[in-house]
Amino acid sequence: MKYDFTVIGTGISGMASAVILAKSGYRVCLIEKSRKLAPVIRGFKRKGLYFDTGFHYTGSLGDGEVLDLYFKYLGISDRIEKVPLNQQGFDVYRCLEPEFEISFPVGYDQLRERLHVAFPEEKKSIDTYMQKVVDTSNSFPYINLNERSLKQSLSDLHGPSLQDVLDRITDNKLLKATLSIYCLLHGTSPKEISFSVHACVASRLFESVHEIKGGGLALVRAFESVLEDLNVDILCGRGVKELLFSPDQSIAGVGLEDGEILECNGCVSTVHPLNFLEFIPDHMFRPAYRKRLAGLEESSSAFMLYVVLDHPVKQLSGKNIFISETWDIDNFCIHEPIQNRPYYVTSAGHHSHDGENKGYVAICPASVTETDEWSESYTGRRPRSYTRFKEEIAGIMRRHIEKNCPELRGEVVRMECATPLTLRDWTNAPGGLYGVKHKIGQYNPMAVTKSAGLYLAGQAVAAPGVVGAIISAFLACENVTGHDRLRREIAACI
Numbered sequence: 001m002k003y004d005f006t007v008i009g010t011g012i013s014g015m016a017s018a019v020i021l022a023k024s025g026y027r028v029c030l031i032e033k034s035r036k037l038a039p040v041i042r043g044f045k046r047k048g049l050y051f052d053t054g055f056h057y058t059g060s061l062g063d064g065e066v067l068d069l070y071f072k073y074l075g076i077s078d079r080i081e082k083v084p085l086n087q088q089g090f091d092v093y094r095c096l097e098p099e100f101e102i103s104f105p106v107g108y109d110q111l112r113e114r115l116h117v118a119f120p121e122e123k124k125s126i127d128t129y130m131q132k133v134v135d136t137s138n139s140f141p142y143i144n145l146n147e148r149s150l151k152q153s154l155s156d157l158h159g160p161s162l163q164d165v166l167d168r169i170t171d172n173k174l175l176k177a178t179l180s181i182y183c184l185l186h187g188t189s190p191k192e193i194s195f196s197v198h199a200c201v202a203s204r205l206f207e208s209v210h211e212i213k214g215g216g217l218a219l220v221r222a223f224e225s226v227l228e229d230l231n232v233d234i235l236c237g238r239g240v241k242e243l244l245f246s247p248d249q250s251i252a253g254v255g256l257e258d259g260e261i262l263e264c265n266g267c268v269s270t271v272h273p274l275n276f277l278e279f280i281p282d283h284m285f286r287p288a289y290r291k292r293l294a295g296l297e298e299s300s301s302a303f304m305l306y307v308v309l310d311h312p313v314k315q316l317s318g319k320n321i322f323i324s325e326t327w328d329i330d331n332f333c334i335h336e337p338i339q340n341r342p343y344y345v346t347s348a349g350h351h352s353h354d355g356e357n358k359g360y361v362a363i364c365p366a367s368v369t370e371t372d373e374w375s376e377s378y379t380g381r382r383p384r385s386y387t388r389f390k391e392e393i394a395g396i397m398r399r400h401i402e403k404n405c406p407e408l409r410g411e412v413v414r415m416e417c418a419t420p421l422t423l424r425d426w427t428n429a430p431g432g433l434y435g436v437k438h439k440i441g442q443y444n445p446m447a448v449t450k451s452a453g454l455y456l457a458g459q460a461v462a463a464p465g466v467v468g469a470i471i472s473a474f475l476a477c478e479n480v481t482g483h484d485r486l487r488r489e490i491a492a493c494i
């Protein structure tokens with residue numbers, strides 16, 4: 001059978017691309033290397049407690065906000081239950097030296113007021129920063145449905161970094177740390193992240209903050225049922241090995257690792273750019289293009305601690321805690337001991353329902369080089385020395401968390417640690433938390449390629465997070481469906 005489109009990868013961007021194309025009447029096949037759909041966000045259970053993996057919470061899901069519109073357009077809205085996080089403080093930022101704590105309330109004006117109270121001398125800088133975040137994120141197509149091209153945002157990749165902007169508006173180091181803490185949500189430090197991508201991630205949380213009842217798995221199930229309704233064929237456990245091209249260099253098919261060939265007239269690849277490079281024959285793209293993709297730097301990786309406790313963690317109901325040792329979070333202090341690095345903690349189970357969140361997840365930046373010693377091993381087949389290393393990291397993280405978050409102390413029923421290697425094998429990618437860095441001065445992969453019918457989507461193309469991944473799907477698929485039509489249809493979902 002010949003498909004109109006194959007879509008490679010079943011993350012958020014792959015599932016969204018498949019829905020957009022199938023909704024437009026195309027025959028689509030969605031292909032995933034892992035055994036299950038959407039491995040990055042589907043989470044897992046231990047001792048009966050559900051742990052989210054790649055999706056804990058999101059902004060812009062309030063009624064009429066952009067993610068709400070995307071979900072309506074994609075047919076997801078009626079199949080999920082969104083749950084608001086704590087309106088008075090959904091994210092707490094705690095600095096240990098100097099001692100400082102602030103909780104971020106929901107809403108742009110409320111957050112601005114809270115920051116004014118915490119930094120009374122800095123009202124003007126705070127207003128400048130917040131206005132700039134909103135204005136900049138509004139230049140992103142699909143965040144602003146009237147914005148037509150990514151040119152504005154991309155030019156900003158060569159423009160100021162978050163640090164440049166903060167240095168221009170204030171000398172207050174604690175305020176800069178507070179306004180930079182969301183760097184943990186895109187994995188690129190303030191000196192490197194383009195202000196525009198930082199604004200795209202942070203501004204969503206200024207609008208409204210929700211989780212989805214049942215977590216990432218509930219979102220996967222919702223997509224699964226939409227894909228089924230649209231007759232999208234889904235192949236899981238079937239990695240793509242290569243892309244096949246016609247003599248005129250248009251896309252002709254996809255070769256799977258097991259030897260099967262799927263013919264197609266079009267293809268959207270949502271895998272990491274380095275994986276994409278492995279799919280294409282040397283002659284197909286200019287050496288300069290290949291070099292740019294090969295040179296993309298990876299966002300920070302992480303050590304992640306998953307803890308089951310003997311009691312619910314009330315203090316994490318509807319909120320997350322971000323902690324940094326000092327105001328200096330440059331490069332996430334990755335070359336320092338774990339206890340000196342910034343990290344964040346989020347609830348396991350259901351954030352907003354007391355009694356269900358009997359545990360927590362802690363995510364602490366790390367470098368992939370920290371697990372180099374075991375890089376030849378794969379999940380389920382690791383040496384004993386690696387298990388000991390993980391136990392040691394888990395112990396350090398737990399002691400550190402218990403010291404600085406007394407509210408999370410308690411009897412541990414079960415504890416597991418994931419490392420950059422776990423991340424590499426679970427995401428089928430190099431191991432960064434959020435794919436490649438959106439670093440100033442670095443090439444940003446475009447959705448359109450020089451091969452007719454071949455498009456790129458995924459967090460590398462727009463921005464990390466559910467919102468960024470879905471935007472990347474729109475940026476790729478609008479070339480097929482028509483730019484204006486897609487935006488009009490999304491806007492009509494209000």
Ligand SMILES: Cc1cc2nc3c(=O)[nH]c(=O)nc-3n(C[C@H](O)[C@H](O)[C@H](O)COP(=O)(O)OP(=O)(O)OC[C@H]3O[C@@H](n4cnc5c(N)ncnc54)[C@H](O)[C@@H]3O)c2cc1C
Nearest residue numbers: 009011012013033040054056057239240428458459465466
């Ligand atoms: C620990 C963690 C916590 C996070 N928390 C949040 C959060 O709270 N909120 C939020 O909005 N975002 C969060 N994110 C970010 C979010 O998960 C990602 O930005 C998003 O899932 C990326 O989606 P994607 O479709 O671009 O990529 P992916 O989900 O990585 O999809 C790519 C897919 O391609 C598949 N693949 C790779 N190679 C092949 C091949 N050869 N053949 C076929 N398939 C292949 C992979 O298995 C993968 O399924 C978090 C991420 C992590 C890691």
